[in-house]
Amino acid sequence: MSSTPALTARQRWTGLAVLVLAVTVVALDATVLSLAIPSISETLHPSGTQLLWIGDSYSFVLAGLLVSMGALSDRIGRKKLLLIGATAFGAASLLAAYAPSAGWLILARALLGVAGATIMPSTLSLIRSLFPDDRERATAIGIWGAAATAGAALGPVVGGVLLGHFWWGSVFLLNIPVLLLLLVFGAWLLPESKDPKPGRWDVLSVVLSLAGVIGMVYAIKEGAAHGVARWDVPVTFLLGAAALTLFVRRQLRLETPLLDVRLFRDPRFTAAVTASLISLVGLSGVIFVVSQYLQLVRGYQPLQAGLAELPAFAGSVAGGLLTARIARRFGARKALTACLLAMGLATGTLGWLGQDTTYLLLAVAFLLVGTAEGVVYTLGADLVLTAAPADKAGAASAVSETAYELGTALGIALVGSVVGSIYAGGLAVPAGTDPAAAARAGESLGAAVETAHGLAPELAQPLLASARAAFVDGMNTTGLLAGALLVAAALLAWRLLRGLSGTTADGSAEVTAPAESKQVHA
Missing domain, CATH: 1.20.5 (Single alpha-helices involved in coiled-coils or other helix-helix interfaces)
Structure with a gap:
């Protein structure tokens, strides 16, 4: 890695604040649309498939390009790529805000994914340049991880506030002032770093x-x-x-590969990537489905629904900030496994939610899922970073963030698709309903609610009752499936991290606390 001039403590932590801004806005965009789905359905009239792609296209493209952009940042400079990406992200946000059709919105979300892929790898690898001291870096990664998971959990809250006063496109315009701050302070405060012998970009x-x-x-x-x-x-x-x-x-x-796949020989690396991927499937799937459940089944307003999901945000912040302390006390193996199990149990509670279940159960589940995810993702990011050579920090951290974004995309895709399939199979359309209206109602719960507005009361009420019951059935099934997947991930992490359960302050034994050591004796 290219040498970085010595920075004062104030410069390092101020630089971290800039990186936190960057990772928060990218993570927030993955979930901020969840509460806007009903508004988008009413305005742009997307099909059921288009609705999923509006949610998915951002994370799919971002996940597909993160490794490539991480390698590119190692070659042209992490700061440079971060600033280029922030500019492109702002332009794509404007396009998304004023998209005139569902197709345009899907395209704009894909462009946001391209821009986001240039931002994310640079944030984590620049932390490695800013904080050469292991203990300082552990704290910095904890703050970074809290921002990444909190950004995803905060999305519905921000979306709810904006949708209470403005149209759905306002959730994208929020990015603009944040990105302007990132460009100004990033150019001023962040050091440049790159691989001194990067090779060609394949x-x-x-x-x-x-x-x-x-x-x-x-x-x-x-x-x-x-x-x-x-x-x-x-x-x-x-x-x-x-x-x-x-x-x-x-x-x-290749002599200089885009991704050194040999990194997966390190059990820390494999366990961390797997844990991050599967945990985000659980988190994003929960947020995507429950956001619709709160509004379309329980009748919450967007702001109400966003506030109802606030425990996930609070938990993710707490989990990210407490990761270093938890890992030092219990070890990476126990911490990672226990948090994946906790997420599995909390996600599994969706299997018992009904149309009138007390909110307290949902709040506890959100808090547990958010807290556990904050620990899993932050600890996973650190295990990935410490397992990789310093001059490949961008490409290695991109793998961690690929798992994050791919997990988000898969969560929306799998959970949304399974819920949609069960919903379509369970929906009973009242006799006498126009065939076109019946077909529209079968696409999604949002479409059924919209369709019911144009029907006579004797048809609208049975349609809504059946649609809500079918959606809740789908949510129950996917909650149980996601819970089982997270429990399986916990067992896999426990197996992969065998031998990494002892630690000392100087790292002379096996690593268990984040960034406390660079040597592992498996």
Whole structure:
């Protein structure tokens, strides 16, 4: 890594504040639309598939490009790419805010994903430059992790506040002043760093990684929604798997690979990436489904629904900030496993939610999910960063953030698709309903609510009752499935991190606390 001039403590922590701004706005954009889904349905009239892509396209593209952009930041400079990405993010935010149709909004969200992919890898790798001291870096990564998870959890709250006063596009305009602050203070305060011998940026590897991620995720999403009988599901899955296989084989041959896949030989690295991916599936899936449940089933206003999800935000901040202390006391293995189990149990409570279940149960589940996710993601990011060579910090941290964004996309895709499939199968349309209206109501709960507004009361009330019951059935099933997935992830993390349970302050034994040591004796 290129040398960085010595910075004062004030410069380091002020620089961290700039990076926190960056990661918060990117994470927030992954979930800020969750409460706007009903408004978008009413204004742009998207189909059920378009509705999922409005939520998914941002995270899919971001996940597909993060590794590539992380490697690019190692080559051209992390600060430079961060500032370029912030500018592009602002332009794409304007396009999204004023999108005239569902197709335009999907495109704008995809462009936001491209821009976000240039921002995220730079934030974590610049922390490594700002904080050479292990203990300081552990605290800094804790704050960074709190911002990343809190940004995702805060999205619905911010969305609720804005939607209470403005139209749905306002959730994107919020990005503009934040990005202006990032550009001004980032140019002034952040040091530049890059790999002094980066090698060339392999374009074919970029194409293969993007095609592989999007192809496989598309197949999983469509398969969950419509089954695997459709020809496009197995074809895109096989094409995506082939692209990822070629990507891995190419990385093993290249002198300077886009991603050093040998990093996965380190159990810390593999456990951290897996934990981050699966935990975000749980968190994003919960937020996506429950945001609709609160508004369309329980009748909350957007601001009410956002405030109802506030415990997840509070928990994620607390979890991120307490990660270093928890890991020092209990060890990375126990901390990671216990938090994944806690997330699994909390997510599984969705399996018992009804249309009139007390809010207290939901609040406790949100608090537990947010707190556990804050620890899992922050600890995972640190394990990834300390397992990688210093001059590959950008590419390695991009893997951690790819897991974050891919988990977010998969959570929305899988949970949304399963809920949609169960909803469509369970919806009973009253006899006498116009076929076009019935077809529209079958696309999503939001579409059913909108359709009911144009029906006579004797048809509208039974349609709404059936739609809400079918949606809750879908939510119950996916809550149990997501809970089981998180429990399986906990068992996998426990197995992968065998031997990493002892620690000393100087790191002479096996690593358990974040960033406390760079040597592991497995």
